[in-house]
Amino acid sequence: MKVGVVTFHSAFNFGATLQTWALQKALRQLGAESCVINYHPKVIDSLYDPYEGKSGFDRTKRYWYLKLTAPERLVRFQRYSAFLKKNLTLAGDYKTYEELEKNPPKLDAYITGSDQVWNSSHIGGYDPAYYLEFAPEGSRKISYGASVGKNYVLPAYKEQIKNALKDYAAVSLREVSTTPAIEKLSKVPVKVVADPTFLLRREDYDEIRVDERRKEKYILVYMMEENQEVKKLANRVSKTLGYPIVQRRPVEKFVNEVESCYTATPGEFIGLVSNAEYVITNSFHGTVFSLIYEKPFISLLHSDTGSRTVDLLRNLRMEDHIVWDEKEFYDMEKFQIRNVEELRARIAKLRKDSRQYLGESLGLLEPDKEKVDCPTGILKEECYGCYACKEICPKDAISMETDEEGFYYPSVDHEKCISCGLCQKVCIRLAEHFPQEILQPKVYGAVNKDMSARIESSSGGVFPELARYIIEEKSGYVVGVRWDEQMRAVADIAHTIEEAMAFRGSKYVKSELKDIWPRIKDLLDRGETVLYSGLPCECAALQSYLRKPYENLYVCEILCHAAPSPKILRKYLDYLENKFKSRIVDVTFRDKSETGWLIHRTQLVVKFENGQVLRVNARKNNYFRAFLNDYISRECCNHCEYVYDHRKGDLTIGDFWGIQYLMPELFDDKGASCVLMHNKKGEELWKAISDKFDVRQSSMQDVFAKNHRCPSPYHSIRDEIFDLMDEKPINSLLREYNDLKN
Incomplete structure (x- = not known):
């Protein structure tokens, strides 16, 4: 593949030259035949050419003038020009865009290179050369590490840039701050990559x-x-x-x-x-x-x-x-540099990820992404760990195994597998689910009139009333998540109110779902009424596993922030047990009994077997803060499909953040819920308990003004924490990344 780069290669600046040379060499290491398109407009050349200036002087007179007054400028120009000629493979000689457009080099791919090539102050406004408008129609165009030089795009150039970027197969930038502005103009995702100088060892x-x-x-x-x-x-x-x-x-x-x-x-x-x-x-x-x-x-x-x-x-x-x-x-x-080994590791990862992106963008490398060990064939980063594939397998050929981060993923025994395809049919990344009856949900803000029910719940106390209705009025069963004796979050089934109350309160860790789907199916097939309460992806998994709707099943989604690692939680609890010299018997991540419901005031409460109780501001706690910042969650949370209006439950409940501004009459800082009804069963369920609540009608826009509308964002800090969690004390590690630690 022949690849050409347009960049500020003619700028006599160490950084500009070295990033050009590094990108040229990195492309060759990836297998491309690379060159630098020798486009050097006057707006760039005039900054560095010593013969520019002093109007009225021809080049000979200018030479002698410099020879007498500033000979070092001539030496620099000569030595730098020689370096460029020797070390850069230059294609063509273009002083104007018209020359480049008339006779562009014939290549397979064209790259807008790094440096501030999209900075309008540097290129005289808008220069189509740096947006590859000269490239023949149908050729592959990408940008690598381009920079705008500021965190906005001047309005005068937005339409031109938007039209130019339509033809780009991949767009990457060098600075995080510019990403939002370019994302609005690009049809493809915008990636932040390393400066080309980091592409080399x-x-x-x-x-x-x-x-x-x-x-x-x-x-x-x-x-x-x-x-x-x-x-x-x-x-x-x-x-x-x-x-x-x-x-x-x-x-x-x-x-x-x-x-x-x-x-x-x-x-x-x-x-x-x-x-x-x-x-x-x-x-x-x-x-x-x-x-x-x-x-x-x-x-x-x-x-x-x-x-x-x-x-x-x-x-x-x-x-x-x-x-x-x-x-x-x-x-x-x-x-x-205090820890050279850590610095080397971080630079190596930066280099690896950026080289992979560059290679993939040009079609030189296959995607370097791990797949699950399962016939579904999905990427590991897409897997929800929902157990549907494991539980549906008729030959028990799929087991769920924890990886180094502590999350469960499927693993197939190929000798047992009969290639029946059932795992692919129920995988919620692949399966087509039966549609919802109502696409536009009815939305309410609600607070339980019973203050004690609200205090014991995370938000407005909706779940206790749903559980009470199913168990007492329907003689049914409730499925939720509780702490077991080892303080693991496990899915279980309750048939009494006392059992169901263990499901109250957010657990803020990915729960174990072992055997829960077959147990629910058994109850449903026997005609029992079941209320399932869980994360949106788990609700989708249950329905996909069942493969048909059940009239006696009610599915209640819990609005989700993300699903943290059980391994990191276990390490953190071990740290607390060692510190307090006692076994932990209960954890409440958001206790509002003393300080209130709002997230900046709510407390994390840990109870120990010896009677000690730890109370800290949850928002500032090292574990809780890492969770809020999306540093310790499952990879699939960055690719979650079950956000905003993509719902599979009969109804959805969660915290109604911001209700104090929208419905101040419902706000007393003791918890408030949003309730979304997605179909007639959801409406039926809500109607049965709504008299227990103070209710106001609301909208999706109001509910999701403060709740997640999109998947959790990816942060590179996540990789650092998981890389170091077995090497450093967990509290020290989480504290290092706690932006509120002071």
Whole structure:
């Protein structure tokens, strides 16, 4: 495959050149025949060509003028031009878009490369070259790590950008902050990827690195703009350590200075970073190569592009290296990379994920995603762990096994499997369910008139009344989740009110569903009335497993935030038991009896066998906060289909967050519920208990103003926590990522 990149390759800037070279090399490592499309418009060239300026001077006169007044500019131009010619494979020579459009290079794929190629301030407004409008119709177009340079798109260019992006097969950016603006204009999902310089290993840069070792130790100061704070700090550090400074400007800026690297090539710049004792920089790429070469460094922030550095260092858990104010810098330990192995692992993952995305986008790599060990063939990240495939198997060929994160996934015994296809028919990622009778639900806000019922429940006390009606009026059974003796959340069946009350309260962990579907089916086939209460995906799984509707089954969905790892909860409970020297006998994640129902006040209450009781603000608790931030949930929660109006229950209940603003007459900070009725059975069930409640009519828009309308977002922190949970004490690990720990 022949692939060409359009980027700021002609900018005589170490970062711009090295990201171009790195992307070219990474593409070759992936198997492509890569080149850089030699588009160098005057708006870019004029910034770096020393022969530009001084109107009225021809090139000869300009040469002699520079030879006398600024010879280093000529040396830099000559050496840099030679580096580009030697190390970049350039296709064509295009000074204007018209030249490029008239005779574009014939390639299989075209890439809008990294750097600020979509920054209207840099490209003179809108330049169709950087949106690949010159590429022949039908060719593959992608962007890799493009940058807008700001977190918005100027309205004047929105329609042009939107039309151009229609032809892109994949769109990726370099900064998180720009993603929302581009997502509104792109028809394909927008991915945030690593800067191209991270696509290569340190050893790859040996091809161009120039390693001129100096006898004296030195501090490299790489300053991209005139910054007094950088100068003051560098002078202080130089005086304290006794090391001189190497810097990039052609004139002296520092008290103790060895030389300038103004005329250095990109390869020499890499050599300077790799051999420096310390690096002080306000450059994004100065920070990048300090990380790659694991050099002691600190980053001050560039006035225009500092957010890139902040995003990068936060992603790599290296934000301690940011100096926000030079006056507050006093600890030389701030330079040191404390855990090199962890940094290497994070960079390796960043590299792996970004290379995979680049390869997949061009069709050079197959998707690197694990599938479940089950004939369903779905991706592991899609699997809800709902047990439907396991329970439907007529040969007991499928078992549910926990993975390293503590979640259950199917595993097939191929010797037992008869390829009957039943698991595929009931898999809720694949199965077609019978449709709902009513597509637009009736929606209410409700609070139980019985205060004691509300206090013992998570929200407005709807579930206790549903359970009471089914058990007392229908002589039926209620299915829910309770804590067992080992404090595991397990699905069970109750036939008395006392048994059913163990199901009250949110458990905030993925529950075990072993054998529950066959037990429910047995009751239904015997003509018993059953109320099933569970997460939306579990409600869908039950109905899919049953494979037909039952008049004597009522399905009540519980609005779900996400399903955390049982393994992480167990580790956290073990930590508490060791700390309090006693076995835990009960956990209430949202106790409102003393402080109220609102999430910033509700308490997490843990009861111990020896009588001790732990009460803490739930929102600030390390486990609960990780749950709220979506750091410890099952992968499928990032791909959940059962959100907003995609419902499979007869009715849905949950917290009515924000009710104090919509229905203040129902708000007393002791809990309020939303109730959604999706069909006639749901209406029948609600009608049977509605006299127990104060009720107001509402809407889907009101209910989901504060509840999840979309799947839980993915955070890279999730991977870090699961990678480290067997190596670090769990409370310390969760605290590290608790944004409210202070």
